[in-house]
Amino acid sequence: MKALVYNGPRDVRVKEVPDAKIERPTDVLVKITSTNICGSDLHMYEGRTDMEKGRVLGHENLGQVVEVGEAVDRIKVGDWVCLPFNIACGFCKNCERGLTGFCLTTNPGTAGAAYGFAGMGPYSGGQAEYLRVPYADFNCLKLPDDAQGKENDYVMLSDIFPTGWHATELAGVKPGESVVIYGCGPVGLMAAHSAMIKGASKVIIVDLHPDRLALAEQIGAIAIDYSKGSAVEQILELTDGEGADRGCECVGYQCHDPAGHEVPNATMNDLVKSVRATGGIGVVGVFIPEDPGSRDKLAKKGKIVFDFGLFWIKGQHIATGQANVKAYNRYLRDLIHADRAKPSWIVSHELALDEAPEAYKHFDARDNGWTKVILHPAGAQKNPKRQSTQKKAVRKEAAHAHSPV
Numbered sequence: 001m002k003a004l005v006y007n008g009p010r011d012v013r014v015k016e017v018p019d020a021k022i023e024r025p026t027d028v029l030v031k032i033t034s035t036n037i038c039g040s041d042l043h044m045y046e047g048r049t050d051m052e053k054g055r056v057l058g059h060e061n062l063g064q065v066v067e068v069g070e071a072v073d074r075i076k077v078g079d080w081v082c083l084p085f086n087i088a089c090g091f092c093k094n095c096e097r098g099l100t101g102f103c104l105t106t107n108p109g110t111a112g113a114a115y116g117f118a119g120m121g122p123y124s125g126g127q128a129e130y131l132r133v134p135y136a137d138f139n140c141l142k143l144p145d146d147a148q149g150k151e152n153d154y155v156m157l158s159d160i161f162p163t164g165w166h167a168t169e170l171a172g173v174k175p176g177e178s179v180v181i182y183g184c185g186p187v188g189l190m191a192a193h194s195a196m197i198k199g200a201s202k203v204i205i206v207d208l209h210p211d212r213l214a215l216a217e218q219i220g221a222i223a224i225d226y227s228k229g230s231a232v233e234q235i236l237e238l239t240d241g242e243g244a245d246r247g248c249e250c251v252g253y254q255c256h257d258p259a260g261h262e263v264p265n266a267t268m269n270d271l272v273k274s275v276r277a278t279g280g281i282g283v284v285g286v287f288i289p290e291d292p293g294s295r296d297k298l299a300k301k302g303k304i305v306f307d308f309g310l311f312w313i314k315g316q317h318i319a320t321g322q323a324n325v326k327a328y329n330r331y332l333r334d335l336i337h338a339d340r341a342k343p344s345w346i347v348s349h350e351l352a353l354d355e356a357p358e359a360y361k362h363f364d365a366r367d368n369g370w371t372k373v374i375l376h377p378a379g380a381q382k383n384p385k386r387q388s389t390q391k392k393a394v395r396k397e398a399a400h401a402h403s404p405v
């Protein structure tokens with residue numbers, strides 16, 4: 001089959017690789033029709049992880065089941081399914097409590113497994129024609145009969161929509177509260193969408209890419225361009241000097257200053273300053289235990305200089321980690337089905353698998369207009385003309401989806 005293979009820093013190639021196949025009776029095989037490129041793929045693409053050469057990338061996958069293992073009960077050939085990026089067993093101590101991002105079975109020795117991901121087990125990714133899905137009865141999210149019509153929405157259930165939602169859960173967002181989000185990439189935009197759906201009174205989002213900030217404005221968020229002045233000061237001004245009730249970190253360890261120089265503690269310390277005393281901070285942007293590729297001495301060892309004193313004095317709390325996608329995806333699916341959520345408004349490109357190397361280049365450079373790329377390994381690229389008119393309609397609906405829920 002054809003698949004996108006990691007071949008070293010900033011070098012990915014579409015190649016013939018051995019076919020994905022059923023390996024255990026609890027597996028299913030899925031023909032991938034949509035698979036996204038994620039900001040998490042970029043950490044690997046840039047050579048900032050210990051990703052092994054030759055591995056197939058792709059953890060945001062949706063498709064149709066083409067084969068089921070002997071021990072699979074619930075999932076049938078022909079089902080349309082979206083796969084959480086976490087691969088979980090469903091029966092370990094953490095899975096039992098809904099913490100499927102920290103499954104103790106699927107990546108023994110650590111907690112948490114994923115498709116095509118550095119340090120998260122040997123599993124192949126879905127930027128490929130087919131994907132093997134372990135513990136399929138547990139991991140597959142079945143999609144309703146509008147699966148194909150809303151494929152661009154449902155594919156966001158594999159990762160970024162639940163991850164954005166998770167950021168707001170970790171921060172403790174409640175109706176009527178104000179929320180500040182650092183990072184207006186796909187994850188930050190999904191955190192904004194989630195905060196709106198939850199009934200936040202004010203959603204403020206920080207980045208420096210005008211195209212991304214404009215997408216956030218389309219759903220009613222207040223955009224702050226931190227290249228045009230201190231984000232913290234602008235947030236304090238917007239919140240009567242108090243700071244926002246809640247803060248979300250949606251950038252991660254490669255956060256940088258306006259000139260593009262990485263400052264690994266920038267967003268965490270800005271959040272402590274931007275969130276009010278006793279407020280909550282949810283951190284879904286990835287931070288890693290070792291980052292040998294960093295220029296920062298401490299960051300090489302996975303450490304940052306953190307304003308702990310201010311954090312303590314303000315009585316804030318922080319919660320962190322990979323999103324437990326299964327804790328939310330069923331409910332977010334139903335919001336999409338009911339037209340109360342429309343995550344596809346951020347999709348900028350739908351491309352064939354062969355175009356993936358080019359797409360990685362543009363997305364990695366955060367080139368203007370490259371917000372979220374969906375690859376369609378099983379089919380031709382959709383008609384760009386139809387896409388642009390569709391998109392206008394989608395944006396309208398996304399705004400509508402936020403009207404009081």
Ligand SMILES: NC(=O)c1ccc[n+]([C@@H]2O[C@H](COP(=O)([O-])OP(=O)(O)OC[C@H]3O[C@@H](n4cnc5c(N)ncnc54)[C@H](O)[C@@H]3O)[C@@H](O)[C@H]2O)c1
Nearest residue numbers: 039040183185186187251252255256284285286321322323
């Ligand atoms: N916890 C999880 O389960 C999970 C899941 C998916 C992605 N992630 C992580 O979330 C993060 C964001 O993912 P994405 O797909 O949106 O990536 P992205 O790289 O496309 O977006 C990050 C955005 O942050 C902005 N940024 C950089 N420095 C900043 C700063 N100092 N202040 C404000 N904004 C700044 C960038 O301009 C960019 O637009 C990544 O670290 C990714 O690995 C985590």
Ligand SMILES: [Zn+2]
Nearest residue numbers: 038040060159
């Ligand atoms: Zn992802």
Ligand SMILES: [Zn+2]
Nearest residue numbers: 089092095103
């Ligand atoms: Zn488990």
